[in-house]
Amino acid sequence: MISAGNDIISLNAINITRTKQEKFYSKILSPTEKELYNQAEFTTIPFENFVWLLWSIKESAYKYLKRNNSGLIFIPIKFTVKQLFIPHGYALTNFEATQLEGTGFDNIPAFEGIITTGDDALYSRSLMYTELIVSVVNSDENFENTHWGLKLIGKVDPEYQSTAVREFLIERLQGFLRLDGLVISKSSGGIPVVLKGNSKLRVAVSLSHHEQLIAYSFR
Amino acid sequence: MTRTEILNELKKVFAPYTTNKEMLAGINDQTDLIKDLKINSANLVDIIIDAEAKYDIEIDYDSADKIINVGTCIDVIMEKLNQNK
Numbered sequence: 001m002i003s004a005g006n007d008i009i010s011l012n013a014i015n016i017t018r019t020k021q022e023k024f025y026s027k028i029l030s031p032t033e034k035e036l037y038n039q040a041e042f043t044t045i046p047f048e049n050f051v052w053l054l055w056s057i058k059e060s061a062y063k064y065l066k067r068n069n070s071g072l073i074f075i076p077i078k079f080t081v082k083q084l085f086i087p088h089g090y091a092l093t094n095f096e097a098t099q100l101e102g103t104g105f106d107n108i109p110a111f112e113g114i115i116t117t118g119d120d121a122l123y124s125r126s127l128m129y130t131e132l133i134v135s136v137v138n139s140d141e142n143f144e145n146t147h148w149g150l151k152l153i154g155k156v157d158p159e160y161q162s163t164a165v166r167e168f169l170i171e172r173l174q175g176f177l178r179l180d181g182l183v184i185s186k187s188s189g190g191i192p193v194v195l196k197g198n199s200k201l202r203v204a205v206s207l208s209h210h211e212q213l214i215a216y217s218f219r
Numbered sequence: 220m221t222r223t224e225i226l227n228e229l230k231k232v233f234a235p236y237t238t239n240k241e242m243l244a245g246i247n248d249q250t251d252l253i254k255d256l257k258i259n260s261a262n263l264v265d266i267i268i269d270a271e272a273k274y275d276i277e278i279d280y281d282s283a284d285k286i287i288n289v290g291t292c293i294d295v296i297m298e299k300l301n302q303n304k
Contacts, residue, residue: 009261018265027264027283052261059260073284074260158238158257190254210259 001139004206005064005122006217007056008150009133011049013211019048028055028076041086049092049128053111054081056135057124061115063206064122064137070189081124084113095129101149101172104142134208136217147176150215165207165214173203173218220300225293232269236262248290274300 018024025034028051036042037050045053058079066072087109102108105125113124115137125143126135127150134150136143149172153164166184173194174180183195184205194201205218230243237243237256252258258266267278267286276299278286285291 014261015265018268023271024264024268027267027280055261073287074263075280075284076264077280156238210261 001068002204002219003064003067004204004217004219005060005137006148006206006208006215007059007135008208008210008213008215009052009056010211010213011052011131011133014048014052016048019051025051030077030080033081036081036084044090045092045128049133053126053128053133056133057081057113057115057126057137060124060135060137061117061122065117065120067191067204079115079117082114082116084111086111092128092130095131099149099151103147104144132213134215146217146219147172148217150213153212153214156211161209161214165209165216168214169205169207169216222293225296226289228273229289229292232266232273233258236266246289248288250289252288270296276300276303
């Protein structure tokens, strides 16, 4: 199954007080997932970041699976992060760039996870900076064919976010595929698809935006 | 409490999470929270918690499963209010 799933969270936009309240985080984390935070390495990141890290992994997995299961509904607690590894020697730093793009995660310190829902198991990679969390999931542990990008934009208007993330993805896709005139559309089920004229290309893409951040992934 | 009363109160619940004020003013049962009101999925838990507090109800995972549009949101709130009677 070729699919794609990603998510981006603006940590400047989250409600820290609310995130730390059990009534809030218990709708996202199961008790066993909360235990993951008690691993010694995780105490280097704030609990609210941990909650939104798991949210972003779960939403990415939801998007990945929804491509082939249009009736799937996103209930975070029904997705379980079974394993989560923090990058060796990880320290939370500022996102110093205005955009970042890559293929795979071999050359960048990424959180590595395994997430399950029902009979499905997926692998995740996430980046966390002071300002943001971005996650990408895959059905294969090897991310070498998974391309991703994130970018800071100037406005938070939903229409602008939607246009900006499509332009960002198309620029990368056109260079990668050596094609021009690509268009991002949506299937009747709301899944993003790449069109060249009237033809749908065999590339799976995922789009995400939150406040002044946009992100894509594709394979 | 009628469906119309709940719908009008839901406008206040949704207001902090949507910039589409014109669409919010005219919501009906078919209005989709994400597609129409452009509510970011990261705020859906906020909406469930705000609704729980407003109506003194608890929306469990299976019920949250049903919340897709305004109509199903009202269905869940009415179901929980009836359970509290």
